[in-house]
Amino acid sequence: MNLKRTIIAAVVFCVFFGFAFSAVIEDTPGMMRVLLLEAPSVKIISLSGCFSVVKPDGHTDEFLEETEFKAEGDFISFKDNKASGILKLSSPSYMQVNGKPYRGDIFILSEKPGYLLVINKLKTDEYLYGVVGGEMPASWHIEALKAQSVAARTYAASMKRTPRHASFDVFSTVKDQIYAGVEGESPSVIEAVNATSGEILVFNDSPISAFFHSNCAGRTSPGDNVFESGDLPYLASASCPYCAPSEWTYSIKRDELSKLLNDKKIISGDLLDIKIDKTDDSGRAVSLKIIASNGVTTVKAADFRLALGADKQKSTKYSLVSTPMDGAEKKVFLLSVKICLPSNDSDNETSTLVDEKVVQADTMLQAQMEKESLEHLAGILAASRLPVSIASIKSEISEIDVSSAFTFSGSGWGHGVGMCQWGAYGFAKNGWDYRKILYNYYPGTNLTKASF
Numbered sequence: 001m002n003l004k005r006t007i008i009a010a011v012v013f014c015v016f017f018g019f020a021f022s023a024v025i026e027d028t029p030g031m032m033r034v035l036l037l038e039a040p041s042v043k044i045i046s047l048s049g050c051f052s053v054v055k056p057d058g059h060t061d062e063f064l065e066e067t068e069f070k071a072e073g074d075f076i077s078f079k080d081n082k083a084s085g086i087l088k089l090s091s092p093s094y095m096q097v098n099g100k101p102y103r104g105d106i107f108i109l110s111e112k113p114g115y116l117l118v119i120n121k122l123k124t125d126e127y128l129y130g131v132v133g134g135e136m137p138a139s140w141h142i143e144a145l146k147a148q149s150v151a152a153r154t155y156a157a158s159m160k161r162t163p164r165h166a167s168f169d170v171f172s173t174v175k176d177q178i179y180a181g182v183e184g185e186s187p188s189v190i191e192a193v194n195a196t197s198g199e200i201l202v203f204n205d206s207p208i209s210a211f212f213h214s215n216c217a218g219r220t221s222p223g224d225n226v227f228e229s230g231d232l233p234y235l236a237s238a239s240c241p242y243c244a245p246s247e248w249t250y251s252i253k254r255d256e257l258s259k260l261l262n263d264k265k266i267i268s269g270d271l272l273d274i275k276i277d278k279t280d281d282s283g284r285a286v287s288l289k290i291i292a293s294n295g296v297t298t299v300k301a302a303d304f305r306l307a308l309g310a311d312k313q314k315s316t317k318y319s320l321v322s323t324p325m326d327g328a329e330k331k332v333f334l335l336s337v338k339i340c341l342p343s344n345d346s347d348n349e350t351s352t353l354v355d356e357k358v359v360q361a362d363t364m365l366q367a368q369m370e371k372e373s374l375e376h377l378a379g380i381l382a383a384s385r386l387p388v389s390i391a392s393i394k395s396e397i398s399e400i401d402v403s404s405a406f407t408f409s410g411s412g413w414g415h416g417v418g419m420c421q422w423g424a425y426g427f428a429k430n431g432w433d434y435r436k437i438l439y440n441y442y443p444g445t446n447l448t449k450a451s452f
Helices: 003-022 124-135 142-161 187-195 254-263 301-308 364-385 421-429 434-441
Strands: 031-039 041-046 051-054 060-063 067-072 075-078 081-083 086-090 095-097 100-102 105-112 115-123 199-203 247-253 271-279 285-292 295-300 318-324 331-342 349-361 392-400 403-411 446-449
Touching: 031 041, 031 124, 041 051, 041 115, 067 115, 075 105, 115 124, 124 142, 124 187, 142 187, 142 199, 142 421, 142 434, 247 254, 254 271, 254 285, 254 301, 254 403, 271 318, 271 403, 285 301, 295 301, 295 349, 421 434
Parallel strands: none
Antiparallel strands: 031 115, 041 067, 041 095, 051 060, 051 086, 067 075, 075 081, 086 105, 095 100, 105 115, 199 446, 247 403, 271 285, 285 295, 318 403, 331 349, 331 392
């Protein structure tokens, strides 16, 4: 085959076959692409009449009855058909996906062997009908529903700037915001979305990260305590006087938690104890110190909550009680060694933690010998980097009570950043309109009309 024919063949292959493997669902202004599920199979039916299936080669089939689409390797099989790439499903009526009705079009994407991505593409405000109704009771005050509409629309706008995937913008779950489809719709929700149509919150002319949560228990948390958001002024801690705190308690045995934290690679070794390391002005835990047989790990409280399960540890605003274990074979000691330097304030000094070590020993004397060894190593390190005359070594030794269980007793529900939904409801009942509610939770922002 000569060069010219080779080039023509390559072009033909790319046009007719490359589309099936590399095409993505187009990002269209005024539309949202929502991942409904990732699964080996899905069942779809139109609620009125038939639905059409457009295959990657452009051929269209129509189906009246419920049809199951299955992943078979890199292909999608349905009825007597098999295709690779993307299927587009359309109907003049709603389509049910595994029994739940949705507006707009449904796309089925074969991306990895054995799994299908099922994506709903629809108008932005129609998407918000399902979000506002999924996130907030339709019976709540209309101004609270409007505030939720703007927050959800703003969040969607920010996600479209940095989409989750080439073929979808957001998840339909709490990974982003709950999208309930047509089941989330109601007259009051539709009224709230339509009344605020196109409105988003901006900071420096860009859509903000409009995080929201269920219940802050009286004060919201700064954004950088939870998310990798940096110090964003509009996610500062805000007062929330009308939030009715929800109380909760969660207990877990040490062995169970130790396995969970090892499985998630948060610690290595046996879990011994947990302590709250740092809290913020709202009373929430910011970080935890996890003491294990192989060392000490400091983790963000928000990450620890997600590891346990957000439905179990409902917020990071809690007290922690450890139940001591009876009959431990050996005592456990925590050794801390710091290099200390004088600060500009003559009454204080700054310190840098060199090492924390967990030691299991029969007596305090054995632990003391370990501490002296750490002090010696810290001294060598300090001498190699600093003038000996200005550096000093300080160390601490404390006995740790190995715990048999941990009980978290807290209030609030959610990460605590941005708009508190229960607080917004309280403000609305006390006469605040949605603009005033939003400015309370996102200070320094502006409302504007935008298309995205």
